[in-house]
């Protein structure tokens with residue numbers, strides 16, 4: 039069922055609202071048409087030159103989009119316009135219904151962008167929150183098991199342990215062989231999951247793209263396998279995927295997909311998304327409830343039943359999708375593939391560097407691990423930040439790698455400069 043929104047007629051009916059409604063919708067339309075003008079030129083521009091669309095400090099080499107993204111300037115402007123509009127009459131926007139239609143427009147736009155129905159999409163805060171809802175709200179108990187590999191992020195793992203202790207279900211983690219990642223085949227990845235699933239496994243959690251190696255898990259094949267083995271609920275972690283690569287949730291086979299679009303879709307920080315397949319919604323109990331439970335009964339909005347919330351941030355989803363569609367999803371993915379290939383070539387041709395992620399683009403993405411042999415990754419990261427303002431995430435342990443995550447506007451020159459410093463100052 040589609041989320042109920044306040045119909046335009048009803049919205050226009052009240053006296054104060056009736057007077058204000060027209061101008062409000064006009065101003066939103068104005069913000070949208072300004073954005074449309076600003077981004078119309080993007081499809082004809084080269085992606086490599088689009089750093090001018092962002093506020094990133096040019097003194098910084100930003101190779102850490104996987105930790106947190108940066109919002110394009112045209113989207114920032116739209117966000118600022120929504121923030122200012124809200125402050126003119128906060129009641130009207132927060133509670134007066136003036137943003138009901140724009141909110142549902144944003145939901146429809148994002149849903150179309152990621153291949154699901156707007157009746158399956160929740161606006162929440164981030165991936166961690168999505169998984170907390172699942173761990174607290176799925177019908178699980180004694181004898182049930184939740185399974186995931188050691189690649190799973192803590193934000194998609196800890197909540198299962200926490201709620202499992204209270205509710206009686208168990209959590210099992212199987213070891214992902216990090217050393218095999220570089221040459222891992224799709225078949226081997228499926229084999230690892232097939233071997234790990236047991237009759238008591240009721241929930242399988244899959245990192246669509248994990249945050250250390252950037253291994254892109256093939257969701258349709260994994261879901262098929264898991265269903266054949268009797269797994270009831272499949273939840274994927276899409277924190278790294280949405281906005282980085284095209285996603286089609288209807289075809290993915292998953293029941294739940296938790297997202298942190300502040301990373302790659304570049305929406306305001308603290309704005310998240312959760313996909314709940316239509317036929318799974320009745321199985322899930324909301325974790326946070328207030329007046330919306332009766333008003334939104336039977337719709338996906340019962341899972342976003344907050345009180346006051348940052349509606350200007352939510353409206354900005356529309357602008358972010360417009361921006362990324364103007365850039366072009368396929369074009370962006372192709373540019374990211376080129377940068378991935380470029381980094382792999384640099385790693386392969388440099389003594390002292392070792393590529394640790396998959397060499398198959400279909401199992402990889404714009405997040406990869408490169409080891410500086412014989413050096414501690416945390417020390418490399420400190421040196422590169424303190425001396426050269428270069429930002430990336432370091433992972434220790436067996437991986438001991440730099441995690442590099444460029445975006446489509448990162449230039450080859452920046453990457454080459456970065457590795458040149460690593461060669462001369464770190465490898466020596």
Ligand SMILES: Cc1ncc(COP(=O)(O)O)c(C=O)c1O
Nearest residue numbers: 164165166191193248249277298
């Ligand atoms: C794969 C993955 N899952 C989950 C998270 C947690 O994201 P958030 O803090 O936005 O909930 C991250 C954050 O880096 C991540 O990379």
